[in-house]
Amino acid sequence: MSILVVGSVALDSVETPFGVRERVLGGSATYFATSASFFTDVNLVGVVGEDFPQEHTDFLTSRNIDLTGLSKVPGETFHWKGRYGYDLNEAQTLETHLNVFASFKPVIPEQYADAEYLILANIDPELQMEVLNQVKKPKVVACDTMNFWISSKPEALKKVISRVDFFIINEGEARQLSGEANLVRAARKILDMGVKNLIVKRGEYGVLMFNGATVFAAPAFPLEEVFDPTGAGDTFAGGFMGYLANTGNLTDEGVRQAVVFGSVMASFNVEAFSLDRLKTLSYPEIEARYRSFKRMTHFEGVSEL
Ligand code: AMP
Numbered sequence: 001m002s003i004l005v006v007g008s009v010a011l012d013s014v015e016t017p018f019g020v021r022e023r024v025l026g027g028s029a030t031y032f033a034t035s036a037s038f039f040t041d042v043n044l045v046g047v048v049g050e051d052f053p054q055e056h057t058d059f060l061t062s063r064n065i066d067l068t069g070l071s072k073v074p075g076e077t078f079h080w081k082g083r084y085g086y087d088l089n090e091a092q093t094l095e096t097h098l099n100v101f102a103s104f105k106p107v108i109p110e111q112y113a114d115a116e117y118l119i120l121a122n123i124d125p126e127l128q129m130e131v132l133n134q135v136k137k138p139k140v141v142a143c144d145t146m147n148f149w150i151s152s153k154p155e156a157l158k159k160v161i162s163r164v165d166f167f168i169i170n171e172g173e174a175r176q177l178s179g180e181a182n183l184v185r186a187a188r189k190i191l192d193m194g195v196k197n198l199i200v201k202r203g204e205y206g207v208l209m210f211n212g213a214t215v216f217a218a219p220a221f222p223l224e225e226v227f228d229p230t231g232a233g234d235t236f237a238g239g240f241m242g243y244l245a246n247t248g249n250l251t252d253e254g255v256r257q258a259v260v261f262g263s264v265m266a267s268f269n270v271e272a273f274s275l276d277r278l279k280t281l282s283y284p285e286i287e288a289r290y291r292s293f294k295r296m297t298h299f300e301g302v303s304e305l
Helices: 028-036 054-062 099-103 125-134 147-152 154-161 171-178 183-192 232-247 252-269 276-280 283-297
Strands: 003-006 010-016 019-026 042-049 065-073 078-084 091-097 117-120 140-144 166-170 197-201 207-210 215-218
Touching: 003 028, 003 125, 003 232, 019 028, 028 042, 028 054, 028 232, 028 252, 028 276, 042 099, 054 065, 078 099, 117 125, 117 232, 125 154, 140 232, 147 154, 147 171, 166 171, 166 232, 171 183, 171 197, 183 197, 183 207, 197 232, 207 252, 215 252, 232 252, 252 276, 252 283
Parallel strands: 003 042, 003 117, 010 078, 042 065, 117 140, 140 166, 166 197
Antiparallel strands: 010 019, 078 091, 197 207, 207 215
């Protein structure tokens, strides 16, 4: 089953302790779509400016991502500039230039209106709602956001998250949205806002998934080299939704497997700047890391317990 993603397509300038890159390919929808494309067909809706290099379009097309919904308009592409210190879990936003994104009104092409799997990647929650209203009967909807929207449009965001199946945010955002420092309490408050399933990304500490009845914890894959965490969250979400769309398995077990595939995809993405690692990645490598993940987290039950 194919996935529809709506989000940002960007040129990013990123600084980490391991290097600097200027105006490289980025954006929430870009990372998501590329990651999901290893599992299923992806349709992308977004906007770029006239400065968006053809090589990036060619790359996305080479991943079989349908770009019918990616419009190119006069002006400059969305540009985000961020910096990471040695604590790679927290990005410091230095500049956000919305550019062509400022007047972006997502129009879902007719052939995508029946999409069953939909991801509202990180964009203005008012736009996320407009998209949600244009997709007729989605089976699974996931949504991401960021601190920028939690502080500027909290009410619009709350309306969106009460209508999605999986709300995927990082731990700082969970604390900010709930006003709770403790993550378990934060999760309860967010579920009380009408969220069905909450996935909290904790960078190098992994992921926690809450649904009100059970909690699932997956570690991050331990890596010796992390160069650039930009896009890790979107890459996670791409692997997660891509796997769900591929298998259609929405049981507790299927969703847990999807969380691990998401974690595997994110672990590859952080190994290089921009989407460089995803550009060389192959499906057998993904499977091999999934198997390592399984061995790493497996332990036997104690018979008397
Ligand atoms: P992540 O590291 O997964 O949270 O996502 C990083 C990506 O989000 C970068 O490639 C940015 O281009 C994009 N981004 C940053 N700020 C915004 C924003 N305000 N709206 C949409 N996308 C953004």
